[in-house]
Amino acid sequence: MTTGGIAVLVPGGTGQLGRELVARAPAGVRMHAPGRAELDLTQAGAVIEAVTALAEQAGADGLAPIVINAAAYTAVDAAETDQARAFALNADGPRVLAAACSSHRVPLLHLSTDYVFAGEADRPYRVTDPVEPRSIYGLTKLAGEDAVLGSGASGWVVRTSWLYGAYGPNFVRTIIRLADERDALSVVDDQRGSPTWTGDLADGLFELAARITSGQAPGARLLHCTNAGETTWYGFARAVLEELGTDPDRVRPCKTGDAPRPARRPAYSVLANDSWTEAGLSPLRDWRSALTEAFPSVEHQQRAGTHS
Numbered sequence: 001m002t003t004g005g006i007a008v009l010v011p012g013g014t015g016q017l018g019r020e021l022v023a024r025a026p027a028g029v030r031m032h033a034p035g036r037a038e039l040d041l042t043q044a045g046a047v048i049e050a051v052t053a054l055a056e057q058a059g060a061d062g063l064a065p066i067v068i069n070a071a072a073y074t075a076v077d078a079a080e081t082d083q084a085r086a087f088a089l090n091a092d093g094p095r096v097l098a099a100a101c102s103s104h105r106v107p108l109l110h111l112s113t114d115y116v117f118a119g120e121a122d123r124p125y126r127v128t129d130p131v132e133p134r135s136i137y138g139l140t141k142l143a144g145e146d147a148v149l150g151s152g153a154s155g156w157v158v159r160t161s162w163l164y165g166a167y168g169p170n171f172v173r174t175i176i177r178l179a180d181e182r183d184a185l186s187v188v189d190d191q192r193g194s195p196t197w198t199g200d201l202a203d204g205l206f207e208l209a210a211r212i213t214s215g216q217a218p219g220a221r222l223l224h225c226t227n228a229g230e231t232t233w234y235g236f237a238r239a240v241l242e243e244l245g246t247d248p249d250r251v252r253p254c255k256t257g258d259a260p261r262p263a264r265r266p267a268y269s270v271l272a273n274d275s276w277t278e279a280g281l282s283p284l285r286d287w288r289s290a291l292t293e294a295f296p297s298v299e300h301q302q303r304a305g306t307h308s
């Protein structure tokens with residue numbers, strides 16, 4: 001019998017989302033958020049052991065167990081040439097994790113990405129829209145989605161986009177650094193998406209976890225969850241300079257083709273969040289106001305020089 005409390009295992013607990021989940025865990029939620037050194041998702045035995053321990057310990061303590069998988073190979077360009085490792089972590093890892101969760105009847109929330117879409121749409125992508133990844137990273141993440149949704153586990157896939165937060169390298173922290181180093185910054189204005197603060201996403205994931213563990217799980221297994229609204233990387237960079245209190249015109253627009261990178265990015269990857277709200281979950285606020293709330297902590301961590 002459970003007491004209403006939740007025990008959460010977060011593989012990838014040292015990543016930017018993993019650390020945010022730990023920081024924002026609500027009262028009554030017991031977190032175990034191992035990093036790669038403690039729980040390597042490519043080691044099947046270790047994964048099975050960790051899920052077994054979660055199920056047994058939660059059962060003994062009257063808590064409802066759940067896994068939120070924040071581990072991933074997220075180096076989008078490196079994945080183009082490091083395909084085996086990217087598939088091992090983003091596809092095989094979730095497959096083993098889902099099987100372990102299934103055998104212990106532990107629900108699994110798995111994170112995925114807007115990069116599963118081709119990026120040629122002219123309106124936000126819905127969960128029912130066809131996927132067509134154009135990068136190895138996107139392909140590996142799609143394979144991970146399929147592994148979770150096809151596993152027979154109580155699994156939910158949550159696609160999100162353009163993540164930033166206080167922890168770990170991300171676009172906002174890079175722009176803060178570049179604004180200190182250079183007078184002018186060139187940023188692409190031909191890729192559109194929805195910047196999403198890990199703080200708001202973490203709160204959303206805890207809301208979803210609470211629904212699942214209290215027997216009110218959404219029927220839909222594939223959900224989109226991002227901050228509302230959309231912009232380009234150029235618009236996002238300008239907003240960061242506004243938050244810094246410096247002239248946003250120091251950011252100059254450029255085109256993706258001006259600085260080719262190994263992996264193709266979708267030109268348009270805004271996700272429609274109606275799947276999230278139709279499941280009765282709270283919509284995330286507009287990306288611009290999320291940035292204003294997030295900014296002091298992101299800037300603090302950047303200037304403290306941690307995980308840059």
Ligand SMILES: NC(=O)c1ccc[n+]([C@@H]2O[C@H](COP(=O)([O-])OP(=O)(O)OC[C@H]3O[C@@H](n4cnc5c(N)ncnc54)[C@H](OP(=O)(O)O)[C@@H]3O)[C@@H](O)[C@H]2O)c1
Nearest residue numbers: 012014015016017036040041071072074111113160162163
């Ligand atoms: N970042 C974005 O813009 C973005 C956008 C859309 C979706 N997502 C998805 O959101 C999720 C969280 O992303 P994030 O930005 O928090 O990623 P992140 O900061 O790169 O964190 C990934 C975590 O995975 C860990 N990891 C690496 N190899 C591992 C292994 N073999 N076993 C276990 N853990 C391993 C990393 O540990 P080390 O630090 O030790 O390597 C790190 O803690 C991912 O599923 C990602 O695909 C991210």
